[in-house]
Amino acid sequence: MLEIKPIENLLEISTLKQAYFAQSTSPLDGMWHFGFVPMSTHFGFYEQENLVGYCCVNGEGYLLQFYLSGDAKTDAKELFTLIAEQNSSVIGAVNGAFVSTAEPIYLSLSLDNSSAVTVNALMYKQAKTSKNGYKKELELKLAEPAQLDQFVEFAATAIGAPEQWLSGYFCNLIGRKELFGYWDEGELLATGECRLFDEYQTEYADLGMIVAQSQRGKGIATQVLNWLVNSANQRGLTPICSTENSNIGAQKAIKRAGLSSSNRIVQVEFNKK
Template identity: 75%
Template sequence: MLEIKPVENQQQLSKLKQDYFAQSTAPLDGMWHFGFAPMAAHFGFYEHEALVGYCCINGEGYMLQFYLAPNANSDAKELFTLIAEQNSAVIGEVKGAFVSTAEPQYLSLCFDNSSAFTVNALMYQQVQRGSRSNQSALKLTLAQPEQLDQFVEFAASNIGAPEQWLSGYFGNLIKRNELFGYWLEGELLATGECRLFDEYQTDYADLGMIVAQSQRGKGIATQVLSSLVTLANERGLSPMCSTERVNTGAQKAIKRAGLTPLNRIIQIEFDQQ
């Protein structure tokens, strides 16, 4: 008999998460899986006290990850449907899920229970080394701890993200030497991120960027991304990134920087019984 319990210490799920990432057909989005997922509520699936799987649900009631080990006695489809139909008293309300097309098993289970779906984001990666933009790359400068407030203010004013979250996020990137800036005459015009993975997807670098609103449409985004692609390749890593479906400007810049949109992140709405 399977039992569902809250998981307080996510380290208990390390082996299962390793198996979860291993079954994907392409690298999974770093922000979703290493930024959003750790903040979600995790629930373990137990058979005779042995941990055989897990799922995580964010604060808005959407599932972000689901995994049941192949050697589990329980049926994955039955378990997933039980959760999707909100019949788990432990997990409670689940409105839907976010899932990548690079996760065929999880995606299939989501579609089995979906009432509607839409593309949330496009996932890009470098297919062939050297497939970069012909435009010259910009000189990016590694961010320093004393510049944290400038980066936070820049991002808050240009993308509207909350400053408290940005302070922790950028602070961690600075400590890891993963945040860069493009400065012109002392003014920060763009930020670039080259995030490395500590586990699961260590052959990849997850790229990100923000360009000042006043500078958009001038080719800076492509140049920043080209610089980040070069940086990743110099480290022997394959670059990847993602952008929202509606952000056509970013999509053009990413494509010009030599990355290809091979997968999608899908937002699934579950049938409400």
């Protein structure tokens, strides 16, 4: 008989996480899986006290990951439906799921219980390293700790993200030497991120970029991405990134930088029984 219990220490499921990532058909989005997932509530699936799977649910009641070992005796479809129909008193309310098309098992289970599906974001990956080399157009500089407030203010103005969250996020990137800036006459006009993975997807670099609203449409986004792609390639890494389905400008810049998209992150709403 299966028992569902909260997971307090994520190290308990590290082996299961590794198996979860191994099931994917393409690298998974870094922000979702290494930014949002650790902040979500995790639950373990136990058979006779043996941990055979897990799931996690964010603060809005959406599943972000679901995995059940192939060695488990429990039927994955039955377990997922139980959760989706909110019949687990341990997990509680579950409204839907965020899942990528690179996660076929999790996606199929989500679709089995769906009432609506919308595309949230496009996932990109560099298909092959350019043989033409990098044409230097602009130079990004590594962010320094003393510049944290400048980066926070810039991003809050450019994309409207909460300053408190940005402060912690950028502080971590600066400490890891993964945040860069493009200045012109002392003014910060764009930021670039080249985020490395500590585990599971270590052969990839997850790119991010923000351009000042006043500078958009001038080709800066493509130049920043070209610089980041080249930086990743010089380390022997394959660049990946994602952008919202509605952000047509970013999609064009990403395509011009040599990345292509064959996967999506979708938001699935569950049937309410």
